[in-house]
Amino acid sequence: MTVDGDGPLVVREKTHTAGPMTLGQALYEMELVGHDFFLFVDQDTSRPSVVYRRKGYDYGVITLEAG
Secondary structure, eight states: OOOOTTOOOOOOOOOOOOOOBOHHHHHHHHHHHTOSEEEEEBTTTOOEEEEEEOSTTOEEEEEOOOO
């Protein structure tokens, strides 16, 4: 990777294997690892999705759709 000037720099990359899961399972896994977000493959749609913590006790979900 080449960084020009003060451009963004990838510090660490990870790859892991995971099977599809429900939103409830993804929330559980996110809380288990103690992160503010969790990337997963939605069992119902087969799409990559991210569940994330919002302010308070709210959560959000972002789902990717190939365009």
